Amino acid sequence: QLQLQESGPGLVKPSETLSLxxxxxxxxxxxxxxYWGWIRQPPGKGLEWxxxxxxxxxxxxxxSLKSRVTISVDTSKTQFSLKLSSVxxxxxxxxxxxxxxxxVTTSDYWGQGTLVTxxx
Amino acid sequence: xxxxxxxxxVSGSPGQSIAISCTGxxxxxxxxxxxxxxxQHPGKAPxxxxxxxxxxxxxxxxxxxxxxxxxxxxLTISGLQAEDEADYYCNSYTxxxxxxxxxxxxxxxx
Numbered sequence: 673q674l675q676l677q678e679s680g681p682g683l684v685k686p687s688e689t690l691s692l693x694x695x696x697x698x699x700x701x702x703x704x705x706x707y708w709g710w711i712r713q714p715p716g717k718g719l720e721w722x723x724x725x726x727x728x729x730x731x732x733x734x735x736s737l738k739s740r741v742t743i744s745v746d747t748s749k750t751q752f753s754l755k756l757s758s759v760x761x762x763x764x765x766x767x768x769x770x771x772x773x774x775x776v777t778t779s780d781y782w783g784q785g786t787l788v789t790x791x792x
Numbered sequence: 793x794x795x796x797x798x799x800x801x802v803s804g805s806p807g808q809s810i811a812i813s814c815t816g817x818x819x820x821x822x823x824x825x826x827x828x829x830x831x832q833h834p835g836k837a838p839x840x841x842x843x844x845x846x847x848x849x850x851x852x853x854x855x856x857x858x859x860x861x862x863x864x865x866x867l868t869i870s871g872l873q874a875e876d877e878a879d880y881y882c883n884s885y886t887x888x889x890x891x892x893x894x895x896x897x898x899x900x901x902x
Contacts, residue, residue, distance in 0.1 A: 711838075718795070718881060718893060718894070718895045718896040719830070719838065719881050719883070719893045719896070720893060721883065721890065721891040721892070721893060724891075732889055732890060733890070734793075734890055734891075735793060735888055735890055736793070768837055768838075773843070775826040775843070775844065775885060776885070776891055777826045777827065777828045777843070777883050777884060777885050777891050778826075778828050778840065778843040778844070779828075779830075779838070779840060780840050780843075780849060782837040782838060782839075783837065784837055785837055
């Protein structure tokens with residue numbers, strides 16, 4: 673059974689870079705036909721797609737976040753990561769990692785989510 | 793890109809059927825058959841219920857169905873049950889090669 677688990681700091685200071693990792697177990701990131709993506713949800717609000725990465729390294733980002741986002745795969749091929757620069761309080765959210773089918777709209781496996789708070 | 797439009801809330805009694813709409817534009821919902829629906833219970837990760845407009849993943853009850861007409865997609869839940877009470881989100885692929893979500897709909901089972 674595929675499992676995803678987010679990890680990273682729960683508190684980030686304004687203007688700094690938010691860094692999260694997603695560890696994939698029960699399956700491999702490399703050599704697969706899936707996308708691997710990040711989705712966030714501010715407290716009490718709706719879902720927002722951040723971006724997705726194909727196993728080969730191709731990336732697709734939310735246009736509103738594109739200038740600040742980087743999604744990449746770890747050389748161990750069992751983790752992928754999210755970096756979001758110049759964060760503000762508006763970036764406070766629960767961040768989810770997910771496996772996505774060829775159409776990146778379809779996230780069939782999700783991590784449990786991790787709350788990241790941006791505050792000094 | 794603007795969020796897809798969903799009703800803030802819908803409600804129904806056990807056993808009834810309800811539908812949740814998801815309205816976009818010809819650049820997203822209307823232009824592609826790539827609409828998914830997710831169910832989210834409080835404090836939990838979203839769960840995929842419908843993908844590619846009307847396909848149901850293995851393990852999802854056949855009480856859930858999806859459809860699309862023009863720029864509006866719909867999720868229908870038949871035979872409402874108490875455990876269906878949750879937030880529901882739609883999303884769509886867009887002409888910008890990105891993904892946009894709806895604002896979410898809170899379903900109350902009376």
